[in-house]
Amino acid sequence: MxxxxxxxxxxxxxxxxxxxxxxxxxxxxxxxxxxxxxxxxxxxxxxxxxxxxxxxxxxxxxxxxxxxxxxxxxxxxxxxxxxxxxxxxxxxxxIGKGCGIIGKTLMRHGSEKLKQEFLPRILKAEVEFALGYTEPGAGSDLASLQLKATRSEGGWRLNGQKTFNTSAHFADWYWVAARTNPEAPKHKGISLFLLPLTQPGLTITPIHTMGDHRTNAVFFDDVFVSDDYVVGEIDHGWTYICEALDYERFSIYTISPLRKAFDMLCESVRKITRDGVALSQDVQIRRRLARLGTEVEAATLLQRRVLMAAASGAIPSVEAAKFKLYSSELGKRLADAALDILGPQALLRCEAPHAIAEGHWEHLYRATPLDTIGGGTSEIQKNVIARRGLGLPLQN
Ligand SMILES: Cc1cc2nc3c(=O)[nH]c(=O)nc-3n(C[C@H](O)[C@H](O)[C@H](O)COP(=O)(O)OP(=O)(O)OC[C@H]3O[C@@H](n4cnc5c(N)ncnc54)[C@H](O)[C@@H]3O)c2cc1C
Incomplete structure (x- = not known):
C-alpha cells in the first residue's frame, strides 16, 4: 500500500x-x-x-x-x-468554480454555443462566476427552490429571490437554477441558466457573515434570459446541479490550510512560555496537539480516498461527504484548541495592538463554522454517508 x-x-x-x-x-x-x-x-x-x-x-x-x-x-x-x-x-x-464546476458541466451538457463562448474564457481566467442555487426556503432541500422562470418570446423571465450567493457582487456571469415547470414533481421542473450579472432587473445586496466574508441576497424582477443561455435541456437542471455539486465538493475543499494552521499552532507552542514554563511542557497541551495531529492525518487520508475513487472513474460522493464532514468539523476543533492553548491574546482581532499571528486565530474561530455550512451542511453530509454509504434509507 x-x-x-x-x-x-x-x-x-x-x-x-x-x-x-x-x-x-x-x-x-x-x-x-x-x-x-x-x-x-x-x-x-x-x-x-x-x-x-x-x-x-x-x-x-x-x-x-x-x-x-x-x-x-x-x-x-x-x-x-x-x-x-x-x-x-x-x-x-x-481554480474551483469556473474550471471545476461550470466548465465541466458545460462540457457534458452545454450547447456548442455555450461551450465556444465560455470554455476558452475560463481557460484564460477571463471570467468569474457566481453560483445561484440557495433561496430563503431552499438550502439543504435545494429541490424546493421557487425562483420562477416563465416563458417569454425568445427566452425566459425570472422572478424571485436567491440568498447566500457568494461572489455575485463582483463576478461576471451567474449560474442560476430556476423552476420552469411548477406542475412537475419538484426534482423534475428545474432548469439551469447562465446570465450576465449586469442584466437589468437584478438587485444584489450584501450579507456579511461572521467570518468577515461578504455573500449576497439577489432579487430578480422580470430578468430576461435568452434561450441560448439555457444549460442543457429545460426541466433537466436537477441532474446537472447534482453533478455540479459533486464537482464542487471535490474541487473546492482543500486540506492544506488545515495542515498549515496546525503547523503554525505547534510552532507557537514550541516558542511561547507562560509563567516561566514552556507551553510545550504542558501535558494537557501536548495531549491535545497529539490528538489534533492524528486527526489532521486522518483528514488527509480521507481526502486521498476521494482522489482514489475519482482516479478510478467513480463519482466520489460518499468519500467527498466523509472528507468534507470530517475536515470542516476538524477546522472548528483546531480553532477552538488554538484559542484555549494560546490564551486571551489569541482572541484579539488583527488590528488590536497585542494581537498574535495578526489575529489569525480569532479570525479562524469565526470563519471555520462557515465551511460546515457552505456546499452542504455537516448534517447533509451525514445523510449522504448514511444513505449512500451505509445503505440506511430514510423510511417515510
Ligand atoms: C459561506 C457560505 C457561502 C455560500 N455560498 C453559496 C453560493 O455561492 N451559492 C449558493 O447557492 N449557496 C451558497 N451558500 C448556501 C449554502 O449552500 C446553504 O447555506 C446550505 O446548503 C444550507 O442551507 P440553509 O442555509 O438554507 O440551511 P437549512 O437548509 O435551512 O438548514 C438549517 C439547519 O437544518 C439542518 N437540516 C436541514 N435539512 C436537514 C436534514 N434533512 N437532515 C438533518 N438536518 C437538516 C441543517 O444541517 C442546518 O443545521 C453558501 C453558504 C455559506 C455559509
Missing amino acids: NFSFSEEEQQFQHRITEFLEAQQHKPYGADALDFGRWADSQLADTPARREFNRTLAEEGYIGMSWPGKYGGQDMPGIYDYLANEALAQFGAPL
Missing part, C-alpha cells in the same frame, strides 16, 4: 510551489497571495487576484485535466487537485 504521490506528481508539486514562491515577489504578490486570509480565498476579488489568475492560466495551470479538444491538457485529475492544494497553501484563489 502506497499513499505517497508518484515521482511525476511530486515534480509537479515542486514546480507549482516554485511558481507560487516567485509570485509572492511580484508587484501584485502581497495582495494576490495571503495565507492570513485563507478562508476567503474563494471570495475576495481584487485587480491583483485577477492578474494572478491570468498568470496562472498563461502558465497552463488552469484546465489541466480538461480534454484536449476543449483546450485542456488531458492530464489526470490529480494534477488539478495538487494545484489547488498548492494554491490554498499560499492563500491564493483556487
Whole structure:
C-alpha cells in the first residue's frame, strides 16, 4: 500500500510551489497571495487576484485535466487537485468554480454555443462566476427552490429571490437554477441558466457573515434570459446541479490550510512560555496537539480516498461527504484548541495592538463554522454517508 504521490506528481508539486514562491515577489504578490486570509480565498476579488489568475492560466495551470479538444491538457485529475492544494497553501484563489464546476458541466451538457463562448474564457481566467442555487426556503432541500422562470418570446423571465450567493457582487456571469415547470414533481421542473450579472432587473445586496466574508441576497424582477443561455435541456437542471455539486465538493475543499494552521499552532507552542514554563511542557497541551495531529492525518487520508475513487472513474460522493464532514468539523476543533492553548491574546482581532499571528486565530474561530455550512451542511453530509454509504434509507 502506497499513499505517497508518484515521482511525476511530486515534480509537479515542486514546480507549482516554485511558481507560487516567485509570485509572492511580484508587484501584485502581497495582495494576490495571503495565507492570513485563507478562508476567503474563494471570495475576495481584487485587480491583483485577477492578474494572478491570468498568470496562472498563461502558465497552463488552469484546465489541466480538461480534454484536449476543449483546450485542456488531458492530464489526470490529480494534477488539478495538487494545484489547488498548492494554491490554498499560499492563500491564493483556487481554480474551483469556473474550471471545476461550470466548465465541466458545460462540457457534458452545454450547447456548442455555450461551450465556444465560455470554455476558452475560463481557460484564460477571463471570467468569474457566481453560483445561484440557495433561496430563503431552499438550502439543504435545494429541490424546493421557487425562483420562477416563465416563458417569454425568445427566452425566459425570472422572478424571485436567491440568498447566500457568494461572489455575485463582483463576478461576471451567474449560474442560476430556476423552476420552469411548477406542475412537475419538484426534482423534475428545474432548469439551469447562465446570465450576465449586469442584466437589468437584478438587485444584489450584501450579507456579511461572521467570518468577515461578504455573500449576497439577489432579487430578480422580470430578468430576461435568452434561450441560448439555457444549460442543457429545460426541466433537466436537477441532474446537472447534482453533478455540479459533486464537482464542487471535490474541487473546492482543500486540506492544506488545515495542515498549515496546525503547523503554525505547534510552532507557537514550541516558542511561547507562560509563567516561566514552556507551553510545550504542558501535558494537557501536548495531549491535545497529539490528538489534533492524528486527526489532521486522518483528514488527509480521507481526502486521498476521494482522489482514489475519482482516479478510478467513480463519482466520489460518499468519500467527498466523509472528507468534507470530517475536515470542516476538524477546522472548528483546531480553532477552538488554538484559542484555549494560546490564551486571551489569541482572541484579539488583527488590528488590536497585542494581537498574535495578526489575529489569525480569532479570525479562524469565526470563519471555520462557515465551511460546515457552505456546499452542504455537516448534517447533509451525514445523510449522504448514511444513505449512500451505509445503505440506511430514510423510511417515510
Ligand atoms: C459561506 C457560505 C457561502 C455560500 N455560498 C453559496 C453560493 O455561492 N451559492 C449558493 O447557492 N449557496 C451558497 N451558500 C448556501 C449554502 O449552500 C446553504 O447555506 C446550505 O446548503 C444550507 O442551507 P440553509 O442555509 O438554507 O440551511 P437549512 O437548509 O435551512 O438548514 C438549517 C439547519 O437544518 C439542518 N437540516 C436541514 N435539512 C436537514 C436534514 N434533512 N437532515 C438533518 N438536518 C437538516 C441543517 O444541517 C442546518 O443545521 C453558501 C453558504 C455559506 C455559509
